[in-house]
Amino acid sequence: MRIALRDDDTCYFTSPADLERVYSGIWQRIPVCLATVPFAVGYPRAGIPESEWHSGRRFPLEQNPALVAWLRENIPARRVTIALHGYTHEDYPDGFEFQAAPDLDRRIADGRAYLERLLGTPIRVFVPPHNALSKRGLDAVSRAGLNVLGSFLSFRPANRPFDAHALSNWWRIQQFRRATGRDRAAPLVYPHPLRYRRHAEFGCHGLIPSTTLEQLTAGLDEARRFGGDFCLATHYWEVDERLKNILMRFFDYAEKIPNVRFVAADELFDREDDS
Ligand SMILES: [Zn+2]
Secondary structure, eight states: OEEEEEEEEESTTOOHHHHHHHHTTTTTTSOEEEEEOTEEEOOSSTTSOGGGSSSOOEEEGGGOHHHHHHHHHHTTTTSEEEEEOOSSOOOBTTBOHHHHOSOHHHHHHHHHHHHHHHHTOOOOEEOOGGGOOOHHHHHHHHHTTOEEEESSOOOOGGGSOOOTTHHHHHHHHHHHHHHTTOOTTSOOOOSSOEEOSSOEEEEOEEOOTTOOHHHHHHHHHHHHHTTOOEEEEEEGGGOOHHHHHHHHHHHHHHHTSTTOEEOOGGGGGSOOOOO
């Protein structure tokens, strides 16, 4: 079983100390996939100065040289890996960035090339801002050949761009629903990568202020029962002492599972050839 860890919203507004506060003691055990915003625009949340909440200004990551130096040191050390998390992460009146922004193909191509050049690492994974992807957004990500780490994306073929694999993947989800006794509306995280024509998708379990350790271990046990993998997703800026404690205890629990491997998030998409 493979277990990975994803953290969202590293950007110009992030300091190395923010990440060290949450992940020291953790990234020695498991690499953290930092879903990074290349040209962040401010919005109302902890850690972004109020003066930038509505300014609409774009901040290239390189304008935070302390963070860039820190990332360049910790990527080769395998403490962190990088995924693309939108382009500006800005919200539009009619949706989130990868539902409503124009020129999504350009945002992906430019954002990816920028981070690859600045940080010296290849990028193969996309994390949609707010976990929201429209049909057009998914089409752009798929065309770029990036794998998607998300939560609660729709698998219904009608909500997706045309893809020869959409129907068989939808069918897999239905079978999983039945096997776990879920009704049509119950949320689920499917514990295997779903492969489409140009990309694959994997769902994450969220760690947010209302999450309990028991919810996470139940999700992990379910994934294991189905021979699957597991990815935990959180935001460093909302991890307080209580959440950090859950995080540590979750990995203590996971570590005791036989044959478990803590992997970088990119590896969730590799084909396992255990036979
Ligand atoms: Zn985000």
